[in-house]
Amino acid sequence: MMEKMIFGRYIPVNSLLHKLDPRSKLCAILIFIFIIFIANNAITYGILAIFTFLALYSSNIPIKFLFNGLKFIFYLIVFTFLLHILFTREGDVLVDFGWLKIYERGLTQGIFISLRFLFLILITSLLTLTTTPIEITDGMESLMKPLRKIHFPVHELALMMSIALRFIPTLMDETDKIMKAQMARGVDFSHGSLKRRAQAIVPLLIPLFISSFKRAEELAVAMEARGYRGGEGRTKYRQLNWRTMDTIVILIVLSLGGILFIFRT
Template identity: 65%
Template sequence: MEKMIFGRYVPVESLIHRLDPRAKLLFVFAYICIVFLANNTATYAVLLVFTMALILISRIPIIFLINGLKPIFLLIIFTFSLHLFFTEGGKLLFQFSFIHIYEEGLRQGIFISLRFMLLIFVTSLLTLTTSPIAITDGLESILNPFKRIKFPVHELALMMSISLRFIPTLMDETDKIMKAQTARGVDFSSGPIKDRIKAVVPLLIPLFVSSFKRAEELAIAMEARGYRGGEGRTKYRLLKWSGADTGVFVFLAILVALLVYLRS
């Protein structure tokens, strides 16, 4: 849990940190769509190089991102196994009893797992290089046209920002409760599955109580400071679109063109 990176912000000096949050949000949305253009070794290699370049520019340690994959590593292995054992096509690589591994299954397993990891890296970079306040401002600015149809843009952006902000806090709170329960003799890591599931109950109850208490304290603090929604509110930090933000989408267009060219 200490290695959970989603929702955390790392305040270092880099080009990506200085970009407008609107540019980063739009880039992530576009990248999620673009990654599905890859369908062969060359296109995935281009995406991998592009993503590694983003990580280097962001100055976020690659080990930090790899450690962040560990909480969902089992999900990646499960995805890989599904394609490896259930996708047929191409040359038969391995056969034992009812287990058949085909060339296409191995290929799809590697590609889908790599696609999953690339998406996690890029979406994690968004929160690692953008503060929750900046994400709120950027999202509100992007959704601003929906205010014409009375859509609660400010409230939605605020809820998402608070959710991102408290993910690391809840993880830290869970870790503290687990250590306290372990000190009292609760075993979370060994024994039958049934007993381990029962051991989670004493963990969930104090976690929910702590979460509701924290939410109530936040609501009281916001009311004490006169918060009444986004109507008529001004901003201390104004977003400014720069040439570097435009350059992001120029490189994105080049990436799309290259992927389309390399598609088989």
């Protein structure tokens, strides 16, 4: 399951989103994260669903691949939905089974919050699916360039965030390999009491931490061997180019926020 996680992976295909400037994608996602909290009824969430579908379609990434990667997060979405249904006690009672009561407010909140979570995961995943780690680093560095005036380490922060995103799928693959190796030795991660499952995770965490530190050391040595000394004086082989389509994308996302504000209750 973990090897199918979509977050942090780059898929090289020919699409509109792949051709966009990384700065426009970063800005569009930040705006989307803000405006998604404007939605508060069925109409606004329907508009968000249409926008999310169009964004996924324009990426040319197979929908089946995207939702296979969401299986790992599906349980968290279901857990969030159940929390709202069971513990929100406002509005009319829709279901009454003695100790179990489902209220109208809890049901609607559970659906809306779960959809909001799903849309956020899908849209933010598009950043890494359609943008290389180098492009993300250059985009972040360019957007934070004004902070250099106060001697803020812009390049180092952008590089750190880019490396973190890049190593998410690597760590997931490593976790999956270690789990399979432990299962071959008789470790059971899916059965038994909660305490027993927690104890079974310990043999997984120790080699994972060791592997993570080893990879970090190898990366540091490789960067030093290639003469990396930070962002000072560093030149770029490929320059970022903001085009008309990037401006159009930002205007579309801003228009989405305006439409949601009009239809919200």
